Amino acid sequence: MGAVRKFGLLAGLFVCGAARASPILILSGDDLTGAHEGNNRTGANVLVNPYGPPIWAAPSRGGRWISYDLTGVGQKSPGDSRILDEEIISPPTAVFFERFFLPDAAGSGGIWVWADDVAQVLLDGVRVFPFPRPPVRDMHCIVGSIGCQPGEEGFIDLSGLSGGEHTLEFRVHQLWGDTYGLMYEGSVEPIPEPATFLLIATGAAWAAARANQRHLVRRATGGSKTEKAS
Ligand SMILES: [Ca+2]
Numbered sequence: 644m645g646a647v648r649k650f651g652l653l654a655g656l657f658v659c660g661a662a663r664a665s666p667i668l669i670l671s672g673d674d675l676t677g678a679h680e681g682n683n684r685t686g687a688n689v690l691v692n693p694y695g696p697p698i699w700a701a702p703s704r705g706g707r708w709i710s711y712d713l714t715g716v717g718q719k720s721p722g723d724s725r726i727l728d729e730e731i732i733s734p735p736t737a738v739f740f741e742r743f744f745l746p747d748a749a750g751s752g753g754i755w756v757w758a759d760d761v762a763q764v765l766l767d768g769v770r771v772f773p774f775p776r777p778p779v780r781d782m783h784c785i786v787g788s789i790g791c792q793p794g795e796e797g798f799i800d801l802s803g804l805s806g807g808e809h810t811l812e813f814r815v816h817q818l819w820g821d822t823y824g825l826m827y828e829g830s831v832e833p834i835p836e837p838a839t840f841l842l843i844a845t846g847a848a849w850a851a852a853r854a855n856q857r858h859l860v861r862r863a864t865g866g867s868k869t870e871k872a873s
């Protein structure tokens with residue numbers, strides 16, 4: 644492969660690499676100070692003693708089971724929300740929030756959410772995942788999503804989200820006693836603005852042109868040496 648082609652390929656890889664910004668992780672339980680993650684009951688979240696599958700889903704992307712208080716296995720059990728005519732009529736047992744900042748619009752990403760016993764999710768004040776209706780109990784938590792078992796997760800698609808600060812809100816109800824908690828995990832991958840991309844591309848093109856120039860000079864110099872040797 645010629646030096647110029649090689650450099651062109653490297654420049655291309657550089658542009659592609661730079662256009663893929665590092666993902667922003669959105670994980671329950673990675674901030675127990677109340678700074679970017681918390682709840683309306685006690686402020687900062689706490690980690691709870693979790694059930695293992697198939698009762699509670701196990702994290703696979705770094706999330707942790709959290710609550711406003713120690714409401715996990717063998718811990719406190721909050722009172723139940725009321726259901727009337729297939730609707731949950733009590734305020735949520737607790738409302739959890741997660742704030743995150745995107746330097747640029749999100750190209751792709753999303754989060755997976757589980758809750759004991761049920762949750763709905765709002766993004767910037769707009770409901771993006773409703774309660775299942777009617778709320779029906781199975782062996783563990785609610786039937787369907789968003790529940791606590793493996794396969795009962797809700798997926799919140801965050802691709803195309805604009806740059807800036809965003810807030811996820813999780814309204815979680817205790818419905819049928821025992822444990823209570825929430826887990827979410829995922830990430831978003833911002834894409835640099837076109838202006839940033841153009842700057843990177845211009846830099847790479849300039850570097851490729853310089854390499855081409857050096858290559859031509861080397862070829863010219865090499866050629867005169869060959870002539871001298873003969
Ligand atoms: Ca269930």
Ligand SMILES: [Ca+2]
Nearest residue numbers: 760820821822
């Ligand atoms: Ca429960």
